[in-house]
Amino acid sequence: MEFASNFSDQLNVGLILPEGIVVATLLAVLIGDLILGRRAARGLPYIAIAGLLLSIVSLYFYWDAENPTALLGSFSGDDLSIIFRGVIALSTAVTILMSIRYVEQTGGALSEFIAIMLTATLGGMFLAGANELVMIFVALETLSISSYLMTGYMKRDSRSNEAALKYLLIGAASSAVFLYGSSLLYGLSGGKTILPEIAQGLAQVEGGELASAIALVFMIAGIAFKISAVPFHQWTPDVYEGSPTPVVAFLSVGSKAAGFALAIRLLVVAFPLEQPQWRLIFTALAILSMILGNAVALAQTSMKRLLAYSSIGQAGFVMIGMVAATQAGYASMIFYLLVYLFMNLGAFTGLILFSLRTGTDQITEYAGLYQKDPLLTLGLSICLLSLGGIPPLAGFFGKIYLFWAGWQAGLYGLVILGLVASVVSIYYYIRVVKMMVVKEPQEMSDTVRNYPAVRWNLPGMRPLQVGLVFSLVVTSLAGILSNPLFTLANTSIENTEALKSASTFLEETTAQNKEVSLADPMAPAIVEK
Amino acid sequence: MDLAQGVQFVSFIILAAMMFSAALGVVLLRNIVYSAFLLGAVFISISGLYLLLNAEFVAASQILVYVGAVNVLILFAIMLVNKKEAFPALGRNWLRGGATALVCVGLFALLGTMAISTPWSIADRAGVAAEGSVIKIGKHFFSDFLLPFELASVLLLITMVGAIILARRDLIPEEPPESGLTETEAYKLQERPRELISVGKSESEDQS
Amino acid sequence: MELQLEYYLILAAGLFCIGIYGLVTSRNVVRVLMSVELLLNAVNLNLIGFSSFIDPIDIKGQVFSVFVIIVAAAESAVGLAIILAIYRNRNTVDMERFNLLKW
Numbered sequence: 119m120e121f122a123s124n125f126s127d128q129l130n131v132g133l134i135l136p137e138g139i140v141v142a143t144l145l146a147v148l149i150g151d152l153i154l155g156r157r158a159a160r161g162l163p164y165i166a167i168a169g170l171l172l173s174i175v176s177l178y179f180y181w182d183a184e185n186p187t188a189l190l191g192s193f194s195g196d197d198l199s200i201i202f203r204g205v206i207a208l209s210t211a212v213t214i215l216m217s218i219r220y221v222e223q224t225g226g227a228l229s230e231f232i233a234i235m236l237t238a239t240l241g242g243m244f245l246a247g248a249n250e251l252v253m254i255f256v257a258l259e260t261l262s263i264s265s266y267l268m269t270g271y272m273k274r275d276s277r278s279n280e281a282a283l284k285y286l287l288i289g290a291a292s293s294a295v296f297l298y299g300s301s302l303l304y305g306l307s308g309g310k311t312i313l314p315e316i317a318q319g320l321a322q323v324e325g326g327e328l329a330s331a332i333a334l335v336f337m338i339a340g341i342a343f344k345i346s347a348v349p350f351h352q353w354t355p356d357v358y359e360g361s362p363t364p365v366v367a368f369l370s371v372g373s374k375a376a377g378f379a380l381a382i383r384l385l386v387v388a389f390p391l392e393q394p395q396w397r398l399i400f401t402a403l404a405i406l407s408m409i410l411g412n413a414v415a416l417a418q419t420s421m422k423r424l425l426a427y428s429s430i431g432q433a434g435f436v437m438i439g440m441v442a443a444t445q446a447g448y449a450s451m452i453f454y455l456l457v458y459l460f461m462n463l464g465a466f467t468g469l470i471l472f473s474l475r476t477g478t479d480q481i482t483e484y485a486g487l488y489q490k491d492p493l494l495t496l497g498l499s500i501c502l503l504s505l506g507g508i509p510p511l512a513g514f515f516g517k518i519y520l521f522w523a524g525w526q527a528g529l530y531g532l533v534i535l536g537l538v539a540s541v542v543s544i545y546y547y548i549r550v551v552k553m554m555v556v557k558e559p560q561e562m563s564d565t566v567r568n569y570p571a572v573r574w575n576l577p578g579m580r581p582l583q584v585g586l587v588f589s590l591v592v593t594s595l596a597g598i599l600s601n602p603l604f605t606l607a608n609t610s611i612e613n614t615e616a617l618k619s620a621s622t623f624l625e626e627t628t629a630q631n632k633e634v635s636l637a638d639p640m641a642p643a644i645v646e647k
Numbered sequence: 648m649d650l651a652q653g654v655q656f657v658s659f660i661i662l663a664a665m666m667f668s669a670a671l672g673v674v675l676l677r678n679i680v681y682s683a684f685l686l687g688a689v690f691i692s693i694s695g696l697y698l699l700l701n702a703e704f705v706a707a708s709q710i711l712v713y714v715g716a717v718n719v720l721i722l723f724a725i726m727l728v729n730k731k732e733a734f735p736a737l738g739r740n741w742l743r744g745g746a747t748a749l750v751c752v753g754l755f756a757l758l759g760t761m762a763i764s765t766p767w768s769i770a771d772r773a774g775v776a777a778e779g780s781v782i783k784i785g786k787h788f789f790s791d792f793l794l795p796f797e798l799a800s801v802l803l804l805i806t807m808v809g810a811i812i813l814a815r816r817d818l819i820p821e822e823p824p825e826s827g828l829t830e831t832e833a834y835k836l837q838e839r840p841r842e843l844i845s846v847g848k849s850e851s852e853d854q855s
Numbered sequence: 856m857e858l859q860l861e862y863y864l865i866l867a868a869g870l871f872c873i874g875i876y877g878l879v880t881s882r883n884v885v886r887v888l889m890s891v892e893l894l895l896n897a898v899n900l901n902l903i904g905f906s907s908f909i910d911p912i913d914i915k916g917q918v919f920s921v922f923v924i925i926v927a928a929a930e931s932a933v934g935l936a937i938i939l940a941i942y943r944n945r946n947t948v949d950m951e952r953f954n955l956l957k958w
Contacts, residue, residue: 189791192794233805241802252922253794256795259802263806267812271812273812275944276944279941279944279945283938286933287878287887291891297923302901304915305905308768332758332761666866670893671873682889686889693896697903700907702903708924712928713892713924717931720931721889727939728885744880754875758865758868759865768909769909788918799926803925810932
């Protein structure tokens with residue numbers, strides 16, 4: 119720990135410039151609200167969006183950085199982290215677009231809401247690049263604690279209170295379990311906290327299988343809570359139903375992406391030798407998530423709960439890439455998360471628009487919507503069909519790539535199950551679309567019959583329109599023009615040193631072990647001579 | 648066994664027994680106020696264990712933060728939500744308790760076996776205490792743990808803001824207040840109708 | 856009788872299991888929150904034990920546990936704010952009666 123002259127080189131602070139921009143935006147929003155007051159603070163959400171977009175632009179300049187390690191190893195700004203940080207920041211930007219009107223209509227304080235959401239983004243972005251146990255923990259808790267705050271933000275609504283309480287208690291317990299696992303990892307590796315060093319430390323330990331298995335299971339339990347994989351999903355429907363809808367949109371995209379980033383980095387870098395074990399655990403999680411998420415979604419009558427269960431199912435599909443544990447597998451996860459970002463946020467924007475105008479989110483109330491509001495119907499239908507994986511929309515190519523990567527890795531059973539599950543999922547997405555489009559005028563629901571005139575010039579409606587059109591355009595175009603996204607996902611994985619060195623490390627260690635086991639029978643012979 | 652080791656061992660036994668019994672009291676006692684005070688006892692005995700492990704700084708911050716802040720906060724919360732509440736009995740309550748206890752004992756057996764069977768790479772502790780732990784921790788905070796340190800400050804800021812937002816009552820009057828200011832008993836709240844907590848008149852009648 | 860690392864680890868494991876028991880069986884929300892604090896303290900005991908026996912030069916475990924303490928304080932502040940908000944609306948702290956949302 120010498121404070122040498124090249125200390126600033128080791129710090130390499132430039133790599134966290136995007137996060138710095140987010141922090142500056144966060145402070146600007148908080149202080150601006152204090153100085154300008156409630157009424158004059160209308161512009162603050164746009165400042166937040168501008169800051170997030172600026173942060174995404176600055177991420178581009180660190181693409182393929184020469185030295186991706188920053189702050190003495192606690193943060194890694196490699197391409198893998200850049201793409202996840204981009205996804206998280208973008209999801210927050212779109213979520214802010216849809217929350218302006220929602221928060222004002224429900225009577226909350228908007229600028230504090232934006233500030234908390236920016237903190238959650240900050241936590242997620244740091245989590246995507248965290249390369250050290252302490253950093254992982256603090257970033258994870260920043261993300262979680264601000265999520266609890268956002269979940270309970272509608273404090274006069276006792277359902278929102280209850281959702282926040284359940285989320286907090288289950289979340290705190292799961293992070294404690296995660297911590298117990300990381301403390302074991304710290305002890306087992308001989309006092310290391312940086313992930314690659316932990317892998318080396320673990321390789322030197324003889325006879326620590328039980329401890330490392332317990333550490334692995336405990337840490338996966340913490341991660342599975344974040345990505346809401348079955349059986350760690352119990353909080354999801356409750357929290358999704360009770361909390362404000364924009365928060366649900368963020369939790370289902372941004373927070374989940376951060377969880378997957380953590381899963382890839384932690385498991386691949388710190389547990390290269392336990393690869394068969396964690397692949398097995400993730401296989402179980404993927405199977406359960408796909409079956410339960412999609413089966414329960416069939417029975418839902420509320421649109422919000424439908425999207426909650428469908429997001430559990432979608433997480434199951436993404437986990438196929440994790441189980442494959444190949445470069446193509448990780449790239450397909452990133453590709454799917456990129457398109458999932460737009461289609462899921464588009465679906466949530468549609469849901470928010472409908473519930474703002476009518477005050478309900480029952481699926482039967484959507485009947486005949488296309489005659490009253492064609493744009494909303496179009497946006498919601500395209501996004502739902504894409505979530506279901508109908509060609510030629512973006513979701514179809516995402517699923518194909520995931521299944522292809524799984525098939526290449528020899529996961530035939532899992533891929534077939536995924537195909538069946540996605541056929542089931544098409545059924546419940548189509549049901550909503552059919553409800554909106556096919557119904558005759560006389561079958562129209564009362565809510566839609568009394569549908570207010572579509573006015574986009576009300577305060578806060580314009581951002582919603584922008585968000586809806588944006589996700590609609592991306593979802594429909596990303597299918598046909600998927601090549602740039604595809605290349606992006608692939609290069610980010612190829613350029614990431616951490617994944618490569620982990621796999622070479624695995625090969626070397628297994629090779630050494632083989633040599634040792636070959637050499638062992640020789641040893642007594644030499645002694646006998 | 649020399650004297651120092653003997654003293655250490657005896658104090659370990661005492662602290663461990665204190666911690667265990669207090670922790671059991673926290674989860675098992677019926678009165679929540681006793682539990683809160685026993686939680687303080689758990690925290691204090693753990694900080695004693697930290698002293699045995701040469702971690703003075705953590706022991707001090709354990710007392711300052713856990714006993715001084717968290718425990719006091721919990722006591723405040725108990726006072727604010729102090730409705731005497733008879734929890735309606737559930738069927739098969741003992742079954743749930745028994746099953747959970749069984750699982751917990753199993754988990755303890757697993758973790759204990761792991762602790763004993765794993766060959767921990769114990770380092771040589773001779774001549775370690777030359778530099779105090781405070782200096783080392785300070786150096787860590789400003790070198791390799793700089794980033795989490797800074798992030799924790801953002802986390803604490805937003806926790807403060809968010810906790811105030813959630814816990815405060817919105818005192819926005821429904822119409823602009825009359826100059827007479829007739830309402831002396833309590834503010835009119837913008838929230839949905841409910842009983843005021845611990846300051847209203849009806850509350851004390853409920854309690855008695 | 857010299858103190859061994861294993862003693863501390865077993866002590867921490869015991870505290871962790873008591874915490875889990877309290878987490879699952881408690882009816883009072885405040886008690887559930889206390890159980891979470893017990894869990895975090897068990898982790899801290901683990902970390903300090905490892906830092907003292909395995910990593911006595913670098914004591915990273917102590918730094919880690921300071922961060923755990925910071926975060927635990929933040930978490931309990933948020934938890935109590937949420938409990939106050941829910942108590943105002945529902946006038947109860949019984950876990951079993953927080954059932955507006957179905958599992």
